[in-house]
Structure formats: C-alpha cells, structure tokens
C-alpha cells in the first residue's frame with residue numbers, strides 16, 4: 030500500500046453489511062491509474078447511525094461517498110439536493126461534498142446504460158423484461174426506458190411491480206405491463222434485478238426466467254457473486270448473449286469517480302482499467 034499524504038483526498042463507501050464490497054478495490058485502482066491522490070475506504074454504518082455518520086463525514090471533509098444497502102433511499106433526506114436521475118429512481122448511491130452539505134446522485138442507471146453500450150446491447154425499439162421490483166429494478170427500467178419499445182415487469186409480489194409501473198408512468202409514455210409468469214410475453218432483452226441466485230438463494234432461478242429466456246436474445250444479471258448465476262447459465266445454454274453485474278458495478282463506480290474527483294476518463298483508459306480489475310479479481 031502506498032504512503033498516505035496529508036494532502037490526500039479521502040473518499041469511501043457506507044453500507045451494512047460492507048465486508049464484501051468491491052468499491053474500494055475499484056476506486057483505489059482508478060485513482061492510481063489516473064494519478065489522483067485519493068484513498069477510498071469502507072465504512073460499516075448501520076441504519077441508526079446514518080445521519081450522524083454523514084454529519085461526521087462532512088465535518089471531516091470527506092470528499093465523496095458511495096452509499097449502498099440499506100441506505101440508498103434514506104440518505105436522500107440528508108442531502109442538500111439530488112440530481113434528476115436520483116429523483117426518478119428515488120435512490121442515491123453517490124454523495125459529492127459541497128460546503129453546505131452532500132449533493133446526491135444516482136450512478137446505477139448510467140452504470141447499466143454504459144455497461145450495455147460497451148457490450149453492444151442496444152434497447153432501441155426492443156421489448157425489455159425486468160425481473161424484480163426493488164431499487165435495482167427501478168434503476169434497470171430507467172436505464173432502458175428512453176429507448177425501449179415496451180417494458181414488462183415480473184415480480185414475486187405483483188403489487189410492488191404495479192407500484193413501479195405507476196411510478197414510471199407518471200413521467201414516461203412507454204407501454205409498461207406487469208407480466209404474468211404463467212403467460213410471459215416474448216421479449217428481446219431480460220434484465221434480472223433480484224437477489225435470487227446469490228447468498229441464501231444461490232442455485233435458484235428467478236420468477237418467469239425460463240419462459241423469458243426461451244425467446245430473448247440477451248440476458249443481463251445485476252448479480253456478480255456467483256460470477257455466473259443459474260439465470261445466466263440457462264441463458265448461455267439457450268445461446269443468448271449474457272452479461273453479469275460486474276460491468277454495471279464497474280461503470281457506476283466510474284461515473285461516481287468522475288463526479289467525486291471532477292475528471293472524465295477516456296474510453297481507452299476506462300477499458301484498460303476494467304481489464305486490469307477483471308484479471309485481479
């Protein structure tokens with residue numbers, strides 16, 4: 030580890046749990062590659078400590094913070110303002126220091142858009158299915174909604190899917206349907222946003238997946254642990270193009286890094302760092 034200087038910028042990520050985060054690895058690698066004097070550290074912060082942790086972080090002059098589970102919604106009330114995407118997603122994952130307080134951004138949406146674009150996945154005029162209706166599903170819908178011809182939402186709890194549909198329809202005209210897992214619409218692209226396939230749910234398939242994968246051309250999973258979920262394995266077996274969640278994680282981190290460090294990575298650097306991270310993971 031390099032020596033930390035008194036003039037170094039300090040950034041970090043707040044969440045609970047936080048032990049498994051890859052954000053320090055990504056941000057510190059980006060800083061080193063870009064020659065930016067910054068250190069990025071993990072902070073274990075429980076829900077009851079969020080407000081005081083943010084006040085402390087601001088007092089300490091912490092320049093940028095990422096926020097992850099379970100704080101992405103709650104953190105909004107402690108910001109001095111949020112950007113349009115964060116407002117639409119009703120979630121913030123990046124905080125940038127200002128003298129008045131932290132300003133909130135959502136880079137999950139841009140992260141998924143950039144990951145799709147880099148991997149040649151274009152939603153223009155396509156039918157897109159989103160599995161899930163939690164925070165990640167909001168980000169996934171918003172990442173595709175400007176291009177997609179139609180969006181189909183599948184979720185174990187249909188009421189939550191209807192809430193997501195109603196939320197999006199306040200702003201967008203794209204047809205949105207809450208799909209029935211027993212009669213899936215044929216779609217071009219499937220985006221899996223639930224936790225089904227990881228942790229206690231490892232080895233399991235998400236709702237409607239088999240039927241959706243029978244017709245689609247592209248399958249995206251926001252999970253990256255395991256690297257290949259049963260959902261992506263089944264998609265591969267059916268001959269679909271697949272992408273796991275590491276790409277979304279990487280590009281949301283790049284966008285957060287650009288916001289907090291006030292720089293822009295060129296495409297070649299961005300891809301070279303991604304390849305380096307993939308080799309070292």
Ligand code: ATR
Pocket residue numbers: 098160161162163164165166184185186189222223224225230236
């Ligand atoms: P986040 O905001 O991080 O996306 P969330 O709001 O808890 O997390 O949403 C997680 C998603 O995974 C939801 O779509 C959830 O389905 P429900 O709305 O029915 O709860 C889905 N999910 C979680 N555990 C599941 C399980 N065992 N089977 C099916 N879906 C599950």
